[in-house]
Amino acid sequence: MAQSDRVVALVVAGDDGENRADAFQAQLQTIGAETLRAQSANSTELRSLLKRFAGEAADSRAALVYIDLPIVTFEGRAFVLPSGSELNKATDLFTRSIPLQAFARSSVQAAQGGSVVATVAATQDDLPTDLSLATAAPQPATGSSPILLAAPDAFGPILDILATAAPLDTVELGALLNAMARVEGATLSDVQPRPVFLKQPAVAEEDVEVAAVTPVLKEPASPTDEAETREELEALEQSLSRSAKRSVQRNLRTRGFYRGLVDGSFGPQTRAAISAYQNSRSEEQTGILTRRQLTDLST
Structure with missing residues (x-):
């Protein structure tokens, strides 16, 4: 019945975002996260990995998803475009993309919770009418974790924040997201409802459910x-x-x-x-x- 002390992460990227994803994954591994990587995965492959990740998140203390793919909006909803997705019309999204909220619903399965951090990569082709690249995080949704959405130019400062926190003894996700949301070109859908620790000092077995530690970077x-x-x-x-x-x-x-x-x-x-x-x-x-x-x- 004891809570797992694992921290798991899913890192998803296309060809253009491979270097950014490598850098973000390296910092997550410094924190101690177990990472599952999806590089240039098509829609079927990515859906399968997302399902697998949801199971891993449910057996973890905290979960985080990093996405570096085109994210487009249609009728108020955000969709992630896997590698190789060709859109001839807007409604092709329903069969050739994955809702951004699906990633947020997977990461929230962790015992303490999780979040999604997304860099909106450029598309290779022009988008059909009624579609556009996402420029702001979606509205909060019940049963989903917070989502931080950022333009490619914001990636450097966001990575610096993660790199500064990674060596610390305690890394609290909500405080990390709040700091990232202050970067120009980044927006956050919602605040973390409770502390989520990506990294925390070792504690006695009877205290392993949630350690009594003071979050860093917390406002x-x-x-x-x-x-x-x-x-x-x-x-x-x-x-x-x-x-x-x-x-x-x-x-x-x-x-x-x-x-x-x-x-x-x-x-x-x-x-x-x-x-x-x-x-x-x-x-x-x-x-x-x-x-x-x-x-x-x-x-």
Whole structure:
């Protein structure tokens, strides 16, 4: 039942982005990530690798995807163009590309969560009418990890941020993304709902679920962090992977608040356990955890 301490990464690139992908992968390996590489993969190959990666992410602490391929938008949605994709009309996207959100849904399967970092490469051919290269990260989506979208010119500064963090003892993904999002030409779809550690100091076995460490590069909490609306907290909970929800249930059980199945489903027993935990802290009993409660419960 213990959380895996693995960090896994999928690195996807076409011919034009091979050097960028090599550099990004090298830094991820410095952090200690296990990397799965897809170089110039066609649509069938990439879908197969993505399915495999989702399984690896579900057995990991954290997961990250780096994409260096053309990403186009159509009717408000973003699509990744695998190598060899030929588009004669806009609707060819539905059979010859992969939704960008599919990568975000795979990385969020990790116990703590994950993210997608994408460099929007140029296309070899002109795009059909109604299609254009993506210029901004998509809107947040339930059940998906945050997505950082960047132009090729932003890659250098983004790599420098990763390279600066890689040798440190602790690397927290949310803080890393926030720093990358400040680079000109980069945008971020959403903030990380809870700490995700790409690298953390070794801890005793009983503390391996989530180490009690201080994130690096993390920005100070704003005065409104505690004033979260119910809608925000429900969205936070919905963003948690099943593995993360099982971790919450295990920690509630360890503290004597929960006696139900550790199944990753928040039913009446889990709600009652959360309320009891909140009562023990002399806080409002809502049955929905705040960000602070999630963090404290994991330490």
